[in-house]
Amino acid sequence: MNSPSLYLHPDRDACANELAQVLAGRLRADLQDGGRARLLLAGGQSPAPLLQRLAGETLDWSRVELSPTDERWVAVDDAASNLQLLRTALPQARLLDPRQGQTPEEAAQAWGERLAGWLPLSAVLLGMGEDGHIASLFPGMPGLASALAGDAAPAVLVGTAPVAPQLRLSANLALLRRSGWLGLLVFGSAKRELLEAVLADRPQTRRLPVHALVRQAGSRLQIHWAP
Numbered sequence: 001m002n003s004p005s006l007y008l009h010p011d012r013d014a015c016a017n018e019l020a021q022v023l024a025g026r027l028r029a030d031l032q033d034g035g036r037a038r039l040l041l042a043g044g045q046s047p048a049p050l051l052q053r054l055a056g057e058t059l060d061w062s063r064v065e066l067s068p069t070d071e072r073w074v075a076v077d078d079a080a081s082n083l084q085l086l087r088t089a090l091p092q093a094r095l096l097d098p099r100q101g102q103t104p105e106e107a108a109q110a111w112g113e114r115l116a117g118w119l120p121l122s123a124v125l126l127g128m129g130e131d132g133h134i135a136s137l138f139p140g141m142p143g144l145a146s147a148l149a150g151d152a153a154p155a156v157l158v159g160t161a162p163v164a165p166q167l168r169l170s171a172n173l174a175l176l177r178r179s180g181w182l183g184l185l186v187f188g189s190a191k192r193e194l195l196e197a198v199l200a201d202r203p204q205t206r207r208l209p210v211h212a213l214v215r216q217a218g219s220r221l222q223i224h225w226a227p
Protein backbone atom coordinates (compact mmCIF):
# COMPACT_ATOMS: atom_id res chain seq x y z
CA MET A 1 0.00 0.00 0.00
CA ASN A 2 1.13 3.57 -0.66
CA SER A 3 0.83 5.04 2.81
CA PRO A 4 -1.01 8.25 3.64
CA SER A 5 1.08 11.25 4.71
CA LEU A 6 0.95 11.74 8.47
CA TYR A 7 1.37 15.32 9.75
CA LEU A 8 2.05 15.54 13.48
CA HIS A 9 1.37 19.07 14.73
CA PRO A 10 2.62 20.36 18.09
CA ASP A 11 -0.84 21.61 19.09
CA ARG A 12 -4.39 22.07 17.79
CA ASP A 13 -3.88 25.74 16.90
CA ALA A 14 -0.89 24.93 14.70
CA CYS A 15 -2.89 22.15 13.07
CA ALA A 16 -5.87 24.45 12.45
CA ASN A 17 -3.64 27.16 10.97
CA GLU A 18 -1.92 24.83 8.54
CA LEU A 19 -5.07 23.04 7.48
CA ALA A 20 -6.93 26.33 6.92
CA GLN A 21 -4.17 27.45 4.57
CA VAL A 22 -4.11 24.13 2.70
CA LEU A 23 -7.89 24.09 2.28
CA ALA A 24 -8.07 27.75 1.27
CA GLY A 25 -5.36 27.08 -1.33
CA ARG A 26 -7.39 24.22 -2.82
CA LEU A 27 -10.52 26.34 -2.94
CA ARG A 28 -8.70 29.29 -4.55
CA ALA A 29 -7.25 27.00 -7.22
CA ASP A 30 -10.75 25.80 -8.18
CA LEU A 31 -12.18 29.33 -8.08
CA GLN A 32 -9.46 30.70 -10.33
CA ASP A 33 -11.17 29.90 -13.64
CA GLY A 34 -14.37 31.64 -12.52
CA GLY A 35 -16.10 28.42 -11.54
CA ARG A 36 -17.18 27.04 -8.18
CA ALA A 37 -15.32 25.21 -5.46
CA ARG A 38 -16.99 22.31 -3.65
CA LEU A 39 -16.08 21.35 -0.13
CA LEU A 40 -17.27 18.68 2.32
CA LEU A 41 -16.26 19.13 5.97
CA ALA A 42 -16.56 16.83 8.97
CA GLY A 43 -18.89 17.66 11.82
CA GLY A 44 -18.39 16.79 15.51
CA GLN A 45 -16.01 18.60 17.85
CA SER A 46 -12.64 18.47 16.09
CA PRO A 47 -13.16 20.97 13.22
CA ALA A 48 -14.09 23.95 15.47
CA PRO A 49 -10.63 25.65 15.60
CA LEU A 50 -10.08 25.00 11.89
CA LEU A 51 -13.45 26.51 10.92
CA GLN A 52 -12.60 29.67 12.80
CA ARG A 53 -9.31 30.00 10.87
CA LEU A 54 -10.89 29.09 7.55
CA ALA A 55 -13.55 31.78 7.97
CA GLY A 56 -10.73 34.35 8.11
CA GLU A 57 -9.32 33.31 4.71
CA THR A 58 -9.89 35.84 1.94
CA LEU A 59 -11.62 34.17 -0.98
CA ASP A 60 -14.90 34.47 -2.86
CA TRP A 61 -17.02 32.45 -0.45
CA SER A 62 -20.14 33.15 -2.51
CA ARG A 63 -18.75 30.65 -5.05
CA VAL A 64 -17.82 27.99 -2.47
CA GLU A 65 -20.44 25.26 -2.09
CA LEU A 66 -20.23 23.59 1.27
CA SER A 67 -21.94 20.63 2.90
CA PRO A 68 -21.03 18.29 5.77
CA THR A 69 -19.58 14.81 5.15
CA ASP A 70 -22.52 13.46 7.15
CA GLU A 71 -25.43 14.70 9.18
CA ARG A 72 -27.38 13.70 12.25
CA TRP A 73 -31.14 13.39 11.60
CA VAL A 74 -32.10 16.24 13.93
CA ALA A 75 -33.61 19.68 13.34
CA VAL A 76 -31.33 22.01 11.40
CA ASP A 77 -30.94 24.32 14.41
CA ASP A 78 -30.25 21.48 16.86
CA ALA A 79 -26.88 21.77 18.61
CA ALA A 80 -26.03 18.26 17.34
CA SER A 81 -26.49 19.23 13.68
CA ASN A 82 -23.29 19.19 11.64
CA LEU A 83 -24.80 21.70 9.19
CA GLN A 84 -25.47 24.07 12.07
CA LEU A 85 -21.77 23.91 13.00
CA LEU A 86 -20.80 24.89 9.44
CA ARG A 87 -23.54 27.52 9.18
CA THR A 88 -22.39 29.21 12.37
CA ALA A 89 -18.71 29.22 11.37
CA LEU A 90 -18.96 29.86 7.62
CA PRO A 91 -22.26 31.65 6.90
CA GLN A 92 -20.60 33.33 3.90
CA ALA A 93 -20.36 30.02 1.99
CA ARG A 94 -23.18 28.53 -0.13
CA LEU A 95 -24.44 25.87 2.26
CA LEU A 96 -26.25 22.75 1.12
CA ASP A 97 -28.51 21.29 3.81
CA PRO A 98 -28.55 17.47 3.78
CA ARG A 99 -32.26 17.60 4.75
CA GLN A 100 -33.43 17.38 1.14
CA GLY A 101 -36.52 15.29 1.95
CA GLN A 102 -39.18 14.57 4.56
CA THR A 103 -37.79 11.19 5.56
CA PRO A 104 -34.13 10.13 6.00
CA GLU A 105 -34.46 7.85 2.95
CA GLU A 106 -35.84 10.64 0.75
CA ALA A 107 -33.20 13.05 2.04
CA ALA A 108 -30.38 10.55 1.44
CA GLN A 109 -31.51 10.05 -2.14
CA ALA A 110 -31.93 13.74 -2.93
CA TRP A 111 -28.80 14.95 -1.08
CA GLY A 112 -26.82 12.19 -2.79
CA GLU A 113 -28.04 13.38 -6.19
CA ARG A 114 -27.04 16.96 -5.38
CA LEU A 115 -23.58 15.87 -4.22
CA ALA A 116 -23.11 13.65 -7.27
CA GLY A 117 -23.49 16.85 -9.33
CA TRP A 118 -20.57 18.36 -7.38
CA LEU A 119 -18.06 15.63 -8.33
CA PRO A 120 -15.13 15.78 -8.40
CA LEU A 121 -15.06 17.74 -5.16
CA SER A 122 -12.36 20.34 -4.46
CA ALA A 123 -11.61 19.01 -0.99
CA VAL A 124 -12.99 16.65 1.64
CA LEU A 125 -11.92 16.81 5.27
CA LEU A 126 -13.06 13.87 7.39
CA GLY A 127 -13.02 13.35 11.13
CA MET A 128 -12.72 10.06 12.99
CA GLY A 129 -14.26 8.77 16.21
CA GLU A 130 -12.32 6.74 18.79
CA ASP A 131 -14.26 3.70 17.56
CA GLY A 132 -12.77 4.11 14.06
CA HIS A 133 -15.87 5.58 12.40
CA ILE A 134 -15.52 8.20 9.68
CA ALA A 135 -18.35 10.52 8.58
CA SER A 136 -21.40 8.52 9.83
CA LEU A 137 -20.04 5.14 8.75
CA PHE A 138 -19.86 3.21 12.03
CA PRO A 139 -18.21 -0.16 12.70
CA GLY A 140 -20.76 -2.96 12.47
CA MET A 141 -23.70 -0.84 11.30
CA PRO A 142 -26.18 -2.40 8.84
CA GLY A 143 -25.16 -1.70 5.24
CA LEU A 144 -21.54 -0.89 6.15
CA ALA A 145 -19.95 -3.26 3.62
CA SER A 146 -21.71 -1.62 0.68
CA ALA A 147 -21.06 1.87 2.11
CA LEU A 148 -17.32 1.11 2.09
CA ALA A 149 -17.14 -0.87 -1.15
CA GLY A 150 -14.38 0.42 -3.42
CA ASP A 151 -16.48 -0.07 -6.55
CA ALA A 152 -19.73 1.46 -5.21
CA ALA A 153 -21.38 4.35 -7.04
CA PRO A 154 -20.99 7.63 -5.14
CA ALA A 155 -24.10 7.99 -2.97
CA VAL A 156 -25.54 9.01 0.38
CA LEU A 157 -27.00 6.41 2.73
CA VAL A 158 -28.96 6.28 5.95
CA GLY A 159 -26.62 5.21 8.75
CA THR A 160 -27.02 4.11 12.35
CA ALA A 161 -24.77 5.36 15.15
CA PRO A 162 -24.30 3.44 18.41
CA VAL A 163 -24.99 6.67 20.34
CA ALA A 164 -27.65 9.39 20.09
CA PRO A 165 -28.59 10.88 17.73
CA GLN A 166 -28.61 7.42 16.14
CA LEU A 167 -30.22 8.18 12.83
CA ARG A 168 -27.66 9.61 10.37
CA LEU A 169 -27.14 10.49 6.75
CA SER A 170 -23.67 9.86 5.37
CA ALA A 171 -21.80 10.09 2.10
CA ASN A 172 -20.39 6.68 1.20
CA LEU A 173 -16.65 6.13 0.86
CA ALA A 174 -16.79 6.18 -2.95
CA LEU A 175 -18.26 9.70 -2.86
CA LEU A 176 -15.85 10.94 -0.18
CA ARG A 177 -12.87 9.74 -2.22
CA ARG A 178 -13.89 11.64 -5.37
CA SER A 179 -12.00 14.73 -4.36
CA GLY A 180 -8.92 16.63 -5.48
CA TRP A 181 -7.74 16.74 -1.87
CA LEU A 182 -8.62 14.28 0.90
CA GLY A 183 -7.77 14.81 4.55
CA LEU A 184 -8.44 13.28 7.95
CA LEU A 185 -8.32 15.41 11.11
CA VAL A 186 -7.66 13.64 14.41
CA PHE A 187 -6.88 14.89 17.89
CA GLY A 188 -5.68 13.12 21.01
CA SER A 189 -3.62 10.11 22.03
CA ALA A 190 -6.40 7.50 21.80
CA LYS A 191 -7.08 8.36 18.16
CA ARG A 192 -3.37 8.41 17.35
CA GLU A 193 -2.91 4.90 18.81
CA LEU A 194 -5.83 3.66 16.77
CA LEU A 195 -4.47 5.27 13.60
CA GLU A 196 -1.06 3.74 14.11
CA ALA A 197 -2.69 0.32 14.46
CA VAL A 198 -4.62 0.96 11.23
CA LEU A 199 -1.49 2.11 9.38
CA ALA A 200 0.29 -1.03 10.60
CA ASP A 201 -2.66 -3.06 9.25
CA ARG A 202 -3.27 -4.77 12.61
CA PRO A 203 -5.92 -7.49 12.03
CA GLN A 204 -8.31 -6.13 14.69
CA THR A 205 -8.56 -2.83 12.75
CA ARG A 206 -9.55 -4.38 9.44
CA ARG A 207 -13.29 -4.15 10.15
CA LEU A 208 -13.09 -0.40 10.85
CA PRO A 209 -14.31 2.23 8.37
CA VAL A 210 -11.06 4.21 8.82
CA HIS A 211 -9.12 1.11 7.73
CA ALA A 212 -11.07 1.06 4.45
CA LEU A 213 -10.35 4.77 3.99
CA VAL A 214 -6.61 4.33 4.54
CA ARG A 215 -6.41 1.30 2.22
CA GLN A 216 -8.47 2.80 -0.59
CA ALA A 217 -7.05 6.32 -0.50
CA GLY A 218 -3.41 5.36 0.17
CA SER A 219 -0.97 8.19 -0.53
CA ARG A 220 -3.81 10.50 -1.60
CA LEU A 221 -4.84 10.81 2.06
CA GLN A 222 -3.31 13.44 4.35
CA ILE A 223 -3.73 12.69 8.06
CA HIS A 224 -3.39 15.72 10.34
CA TRP A 225 -2.96 14.96 14.04
CA ALA A 226 -2.44 17.10 17.12
CA PRO A 227 -2.43 16.18 20.85
Ligand SMILES: O=C1O[C@H](COP(=O)(O)O)[C@@H](O)[C@H](O)[C@H]1O
Nearest residue numbers: 042043044045046127128129135
Ligand atom coordinates in the same frame (compact mmCIF):
# COMPACT_ATOMS: atom_id res chain seq x y z
O1 LIG B 1 -20.42 11.80 14.77
C1 LIG B 1 -19.47 12.29 14.19
O2 LIG B 1 -18.22 12.01 14.62
C2 LIG B 1 -17.05 12.23 13.83
C3 LIG B 1 -15.90 12.48 14.81
O3 LIG B 1 -16.25 13.57 15.65
P1 LIG B 1 -15.28 14.18 16.75
O4 LIG B 1 -16.18 15.01 17.63
O5 LIG B 1 -14.66 13.03 17.50
O6 LIG B 1 -14.27 14.99 16.02
C4 LIG B 1 -17.25 13.38 12.85
O7 LIG B 1 -16.16 13.42 11.95
C5 LIG B 1 -18.57 13.20 12.11
O8 LIG B 1 -18.72 14.21 11.12
C6 LIG B 1 -19.66 13.31 13.14
O9 LIG B 1 -20.97 13.26 12.59
